[in-house]
Amino acid sequence: MRVVSLPALCFVRGRDSSVKAFSTPSLLLALVGVFLVFPSANYVQASGLPLSSLPELLSTLALLPLIGSRWLRRSWAYRMRLMLAGRITIVAGLLCLGLVSKSVLLMSGTYQGFPVCYRAMGHEPPVGLCEKSYDNPLARFTATRVDEVIDFGPGDWNLSFMNSLRFNYYWWVAGSVLRERIPFTAFWRGAVELDASELISVTYVGAGQVQIGSERLRLSPSYDRITREQMRIPAGRHDLTVSYRFDDGQRSGGDGALGPLATFRLEGREGPLPASGPPLWTRLLGWFIDFLAVVSGLILAGFYWPVIKAQWPWLLGTGVAAALIMLRPVVDPPSAINGYMFLSTLAAGVLVTMPTRKRRHFLVACAGMAIVILAHEARAHPSLTSVLLRDGGGDFLMYESFARSIL
Numbered sequence: 001m002r003v004v005s006l007p008a009l010c011f012v013r014g015r016d017s018s019v020k021a022f023s024t025p026s027l028l029l030a031l032v033g034v035f036l037v038f039p040s041a042n043y044v045q046a047s048g049l050p051l052s053s054l055p056e057l058l059s060t061l062a063l064l065p066l067i068g069s070r071w072l073r074r075s076w077a078y079r080m081r082l083m084l085a086g087r088i089t090i091v092a093g094l095l096c097l098g099l100v101s102k103s104v105l106l107m108s109g110t111y112q113g114f115p116v117c118y119r120a121m122g123h124e125p126p127v128g129l130c131e132k133s134y135d136n137p138l139a140r141f142t143a144t145r146v147d148e149v150i151d152f153g154p155g156d157w158n159l160s161f162m163n164s165l166r167f168n169y170y171w172w173v174a175g176s177v178l179r180e181r182i183p184f185t186a187f188w189r190g191a192v193e194l195d196a197s198e199l200i201s202v203t204y205v206g207a208g209q210v211q212i213g214s215e216r217l218r219l220s221p222s223y224d225r226i227t228r229e230q231m232r233i234p235a236g237r238h239d240l241t242v243s244y245r246f247d248d249g250q251r252s253g254g255d256g257a258l259g260p261l262a263t264f265r266l267e268g269r270e271g272p273l274p275a276s277g278p279p280l281w282t283r284l285l286g287w288f289i290d291f292l293a294v295v296s297g298l299i300l301a302g303f304y305w306p307v308i309k310a311q312w313p314w315l316l317g318t319g320v321a322a323a324l325i326m327l328r329p330v331v332d333p334p335s336a337i338n339g340y341m342f343l344s345t346l347a348a349g350v351l352v353t354m355p356t357r358k359r360r361h362f363l364v365a366c367a368g369m370a371i372v373i374l375a376h377e378a379r380a381h382p383s384l385t386s387v388l389l390r391d392g393g394g395d396f397l398m399y400e401s402f403a404r405s406i407l
Helices: 006-022 025-037 054-068 070-083 085-108 280-310 312-327 333-352 359-380 395-406
Strands: 114-120 145-147 184-194 198-212 215-233 236-246 263-268
Touching: 025 054, 025 070, 025 085, 025 280, 054 070, 054 280, 054 359, 070 085, 070 280, 085 280, 280 312, 312 359
Parallel strands: none
Antiparallel strands: 114 145, 114 184, 184 236, 198 215, 198 236, 198 263
């Protein structure tokens, strides 16, 4: 008879229980959720918080019902055993590697673009040297955010810090600062790499200075028209610094015609001047992370597919409603979103009070509301990161200012 010592038996049992725990659907769900929201470098498509891409947002929304519903978590456990069988451990291990990869890129300090520090003239930031942004929730690089390119016109600066009660200017009060002309400064830094000597164009309204390598271009104040200057940069890799200032002095009730709004574009031969890319090994890790994000999305889609298939008439109707919302012109976004919320809530109420209602009806109702709201947001704004500059003296400015205080 073979004798097994008690410590050895405990080790074997402990090892078996650890392997079993690592292969449970509950752990897989937790890993998928943490992997999708964990932040990483900005050149990764699945960069996590702040969830600035549509696939990331949809995947996170798909996770929320699973977090709040015990019934759905039981369904998840059943479906995962059918879908993945004995491969749950493999997928969980890959997601752990993905989390390690995200952590490595986060700690590497690499990025794609130009870190920029925005400041409002005459106002100190509440915290730190630069104004904060939802695009950079961890306030990395001593910057407001990282701009992929320096290419901004009158309506796409997306400066969310201006939606603060610090800038609650009333347009009907003479002498007040105009909300769309709040004076601000920007300071970009980074590096560019040119294959050949190139003529760089600077289009601007305001004032500032551009330095690329040893070449420096001073931008004289220009507020009555859009000005264009050029500078020739030799081939090679060059450090870049850009300082920009906009303060046209215009106030409400002032005399004279208003000049153009803030504009600053740095362009090369083929369009906006790109920043130097990150090292190859970081991009390879980024591709691996994106691959795992696709796998996670497919797992979530496979889980929800039976519900989608069973409730396709309702979801088809929601899709038609979303298409109509996308086609109609946007007149008053705040009023429109209130109307869509009311109608979708009414439709959801009808769905969940049906005599033959089931739990999946409530799930479909919530999904329909989310689809309608997302369709409206996509129609009203060009991207998920777009900023709607609120009117002074309005409730929406106050609400967003409170949200920024939490940030």
